[in-house]
Amino acid sequence: MNLYRSFFLAGALLLAGPACATNVSMAGGDVAFSTPDNWVTIMETQGVPEMRVFQVPDPSPTARDNLASVTVEVEPVGDLAAFNRYVGNATRKAKGLDGYKAIGNPEGPNSQAYTAQEHGTAYRYxxxxxxKNNHAVRLRCARPARSEAGAAWATAFDKGCDAVAADLAR
Structure with a gap:
């Protein structure tokens, strides 16, 4: 029964993933991207920085205690040197997280992939x-390193994160 449920869940996630999208615009239209419709906006700020945080639903019991989220943050910076300071500050904060460990090969320049502990749970970031247009744009995808939803859910999460990244890179 568990195997059948896993296949059903994987199929449902694959069908639901890229079919629909919600368009998001930030920084007066200078930054735009789309998210899957099933992502839920849980926080939105205006000003400096401007931020949108989305919860990515995890259909398993893991979600009771651990939130999978995607954050897009946009902050005006005057020039490339200010952008580099912004990235450096974010990197220092990441390295200061409990249990920080760099993993794999990040997706291109100005990227990092790592694991760390959040409330006693291992997360993948x-x-x-x-x-872009004198703005620092940061995409942060955070999910529990292990979810009872399984590999199909993790793959769908990563695929959604990659799709937002592709939009932001344009």
Whole structure:
């Protein structure tokens, strides 16, 4: 029964993943991207920095205690040197997290992939940064390193994160 449920869940996630999208615009339209419709906006700020945080639903019991989220943060910076300071500050903060460990090969320049502990749970983080129209743009994807939803859910999460990154890189 568990195997059948896993296949059903994987199929449902694959069908639901890329079919629909919600368009998001930030920084007066200078930054735009789309998210899967099933992502839930849980926080939105205006000003400096401007931020959107999305919860990525995890259909398993893991979600009771651990939140999978994607954050897009946009902050005005005057030039490339200010952008580099922004990235450096974010990197220092990441390295200061409990249990920080760099993993794998990050997706391109100004990117980092790592694991760290959040409330006693191992999380996988993927952060990417862009300098666009005098703005620092940060994408931070955070999910529990292990979810009872299984590999199909983790793959769908990563695919959604990659799709937002592709939009932001344009």
């Amino acid at each position: 993927d952060e990417r940064f862009w300098f």
